[in-house]
Amino acid sequence: MRKVIEIKGLSYRYAEGTQALRGVDLEVFWGESMALIGPNGAGKSTLLLHLNGILRGEGLVKVLGKKLTKGNARGIRGKVGLVFQDPEDQLFSTTVFEDMAFGPLNMGHPKEKIKGRVTRALGQVGMEGYEERCPHHLSYGEKKRIALATVLSMEPEILVLDEPTSNLDPSARRSLIGLLKQLKLTKVVATHDMEVVAEVCERVILLSRGEVVADGGAREILTDVDLLEAHELEPPPVVRLFRQMGATEIPLTIEEVKPFILEEVLWEREGEISS
Amino acid sequence: MHLPEIDKYSHLQSYLHSWDPRAKITSFSFLILSIVLLGKLPVALVGFVLASALVLSSRIPLRFIFKHLRWVLLFVSVFFILMSIFIPGQELYRFHSLVISQEGLQKGTLIAVKALTITLLIFPMIGTTPFPTTIKALEGLRVPHVLVQISAFTYRYIFLSIAEGKRMIIALTSRGFERKTDLHTLQTLGKLIGMMFVRSYERTERVYQAMVSRGYNGEMVTMNEFHLHGGDIGKAIFISLLGVILISLEVVL
Numbered sequence: 001m002r003k004v005i006e007i008k009g010l011s012y013r014y015a016e017g018t019q020a021l022r023g024v025d026l027e028v029f030w031g032e033s034m035a036l037i038g039p040n041g042a043g044k045s046t047l048l049l050h051l052n053g054i055l056r057g058e059g060l061v062k063v064l065g066k067k068l069t070k071g072n073a074r075g076i077r078g079k080v081g082l083v084f085q086d087p088e089d090q091l092f093s094t095t096v097f098e099d100m101a102f103g104p105l106n107m108g109h110p111k112e113k114i115k116g117r118v119t120r121a122l123g124q125v126g127m128e129g130y131e132e133r134c135p136h137h138l139s140y141g142e143k144k145r146i147a148l149a150t151v152l153s154m155e156p157e158i159l160v161l162d163e164p165t166s167n168l169d170p171s172a173r174r175s176l177i178g179l180l181k182q183l184k185l186t187k188v189v190a191t192h193d194m195e196v197v198a199e200v201c202e203r204v205i206l207l208s209r210g211e212v213v214a215d216g217g218a219r220e221i222l223t224d225v226d227l228l229e230a231h232e233l234e235p236p237p238v239v240r241l242f243r244q245m246g247a248t249e250i251p252l253t254i255e256e257v258k259p260f261i262l263e264e265v266l267w268e269r270e271g272e273i274s275s
Numbered sequence: 276m277h278l279p280e281i282d283k284y285s286h287l288q289s290y291l292h293s294w295d296p297r298a299k300i301t302s303f304s305f306l307i308l309s310i311v312l313l314g315k316l317p318v319a320l321v322g323f324v325l326a327s328a329l330v331l332s333s334r335i336p337l338r339f340i341f342k343h344l345r346w347v348l349l350f351v352s353v354f355f356i357l358m359s360i361f362i363p364g365q366e367l368y369r370f371h372s373l374v375i376s377q378e379g380l381q382k383g384t385l386i387a388v389k390a391l392t393i394t395l396l397i398f399p400m401i402g403t404t405p406f407p408t409t410i411k412a413l414e415g416l417r418v419p420h421v422l423v424q425i426s427a428f429t430y431r432y433i434f435l436s437i438a439e440g441k442r443m444i445i446a447l448t449s450r451g452f453e454r455k456t457d458l459h460t461l462q463t464l465g466k467l468i469g470m471m472f473v474r475s476y477e478r479t480e481r482v483y484q485a486m487v488s489r490g491y492n493g494e495m496v497t498m499n500e501f502h503l504h505g506g507d508i509g510k511a512i513f514i515s516l517l518g519v520i521l522i523s524l525e526v527v528l
Contacts, residue, residue: 054484074490082488088435089481094407094427101498106490111498134407136434154489 002030004064004158004186005051011210012046012057020046021057022210028158028188035197035218036190038207039232044190045085047207048160051188052080064157078107081156085163087143091135096122096146099135103154121153125179141172145179158186165193194236198222198252206231223250281343281397282406284335291333291403295507296412302514303400309518310392316381318524319388325517326395333399340398347394351387358383406430415501424495436475443467 005028012021020043028034036044049055051063053073061068063076081103084090093099100118109117122128125145135143144164151159164180165173173193180187180200189201197204197218204221206214208231214221221227225243228235235243238257242250251257285292291299310326313319330340364378401409410427414420447463454460483491 049484052488054487074492077488077490082485084481084485084488086481089478090485092428092431092482092486094410094431098407098497102486102491103489105496105498106492114498136431150489 001032003027003062004030005188006060006062007050008060010047010050010057010059010061012043012050012055014046020210021050023059024207024210024212026205026212026215028186031184031186032203033187033189033201034203034205035201036188036205036207037192037194037197037221037233041209042207042231043210044207045162046210048082048162048188048190051158051160052077052082054082078103078154079156080158080160081151081154083148083151083159083161083164085166087135087140087147090147090150091143094134095131096127096133096135096138097131099146099150100131100153103150107154117153117155121149124152124183125149126175139172141168141175144168144172144176148179152183156185158188159183160188160190162190163193164189164191165196166191192233194222194234194239195253198236198238206233219250219252222252280406281402282404282409283402284333284339285403285405287334287403289332289334289403290510291329291399294403294510295501295503296404296408297415297501298503298507298511299400299404299514300409300412300416302511302518303396305515306518306521307393307396307400309521310389310396313389313521313525314385315525315528316385316388318521318528319385319392321524322521323388323392323395325521326392329399329514330395333403335398335402340395343398344391344394347390351390354390355383355387358386411497412501414497420495432475432478435478436471439474440467440471443470 005026007024007026010021010024010026011019013019024043024047026047036047038044046055050057050061050068053061053068053070053076056068056070064079066072066076068076091099093102097118100121101114104114104117105111118131119128122130125148127142127145127149130138130142130146135146138146148161148164161180165176168176177196177199180189180196187200189196191197201218204214204216204218205212206221206227213231214224214227222235223239223243225235225239234240236252238251238253251260310319310322313322330337359375359379360373362376362379362382364376366374367377367380368375404412407427407430410423410430413423413426444467447467452463454464
């Protein structure tokens with residue numbers, strides 16, 4: 001499989017002295033959805049800011065086969081779309097259209113094609129017709145979607161999301177999860193929301209105190225309750241329930257639980273009939 | 276939560292609302308400049324009447340205008356009182372050692388009328404266009420990028436800052452804080468304002484990072500799509516003529 005991101009021995013220290021990353025090694029492959037989990041202060045957001053050269057630490061960062069340098073960072077930003085945690089930070093223009101057009105214009109795309117890009121990106125997040133709305137008049141859920149669309153309008157190859165579901169109400173969160181599942185892009189998602197990880201990602205990296213402490217399949221990491229608890233994390237509710245029940249086969253999502261319950265119901269009915 | 280919005284009535288229908296904002300801003304700016312240059316009270320009063328007529332024709336509710344004018348009135352009345360007292364001239368009225376002079380009263384009235392007229396003109400000029408469009412128009416008029424961006428960012432984030440300040444005051448109130456005229460209140464509000472500055476600073480860092488992430492390199496590239504029609508130019512000539520008439524009256528009278 002083609003490597004789209006390759007990081008070797010990446011370390012980063014903030015000016016005030018906090019060592020945020022310590023020798024991180026990481027590879028992300030084309031088309032995969034990778035979750036970056038870890039407790040607060042683990043270095044998740046810092047690592048994300050290295051993926052498009054906003055921060056530059058010690059070590060190697062290669063994106064789409066090119067070593068990230070000061071000279072090529074701007075071009076790489078068009079390929080790595082970074083969606084920030086707080087949409088208020090991302091939506092700074094006075095209309096949605098201006099915010100959506102900002103990235104493509106900076107990338108030097110022809111002005112006559114910008115409208116098409118904006119319309120397409122708004123369609124992808126289900127927000128058609130919002131072009132002339134003021135971002136500060138939108139609901140938080142709408143702002144999150146538009147923030148995502150401002151990056152999609154650049155048509156990136158890699159989508160990087162920092163806490164995409166934080167502060168969303170249950171309905172907006174559910175709808176955003178559905179949207180993320182639909183997007184056929186390489187995704188790197190930093191999150192505390194283990195249900196997002198279970199539903200959206202097939203691979204998980206566990207970061208703790210700036211170091212990668214686990215790298216594996218979502219099922220392998222999310223069902224390792226001891227590992228998660230050792231790093232102040234919690235498995236998804238479904239995993240906790242089946243663990244407490246002592247089940248050997250553990251589902252990750254509600255969808256995966258359904259066959260277990262149906263089997264149980266059928267088994268009980270059979271018992272009733274035979275008795 | 277109530278937030279101040281100058282463009283609250285920009286959705287109404289009038290000849291001012293349908294006007295190309297670039298032509299509107301240019302001609303109103305000329306009219307405002309003409310009023311600034313006036314030195315004779317009767318001409319300034321003519322300007323005030325014209326401005327009032329323009330405000331009425333904008334269909335912006337008068338209640339909205341008076342609500343915003345009260346602060347200007349307060350500010351202007353201070354100047355009016357001070358100028359009436361401190362500018363020497365023919366004595367009109369004496370109260371102990373305070374003397375109100377005719378020249379002072381005239382100059383004070385002139386300043387007050389001009390200030391009110393200019394403030395009134397802001398409503399048909401800015402209040403009849405959605406503010407984001409006004410900002411785009413400024414860009415179209417080649418106003419320096421830095422000034423346009425400062426206006427745009429202020430407009431975008433002022434609501435957020437006000438909301439944040441209000442939330443912080445609610446949090447203070449819920450812990451028993453009451454605003455009084457004492458040192459504790461001043462210290463508390465000082466800390467609150469300081470914290471708002473810190474938060475704003477941190478937000479600017481994040482906003483900047485989000486901009487750089489989308490290819491920003493210090494230069495704003497934008498799209499302007501205004502189309503100037505004959506009617507827009509006609510309206511601009513009409514408003515500019517009002518300015519010319521005022522200046523002519525100033526010279527003739």
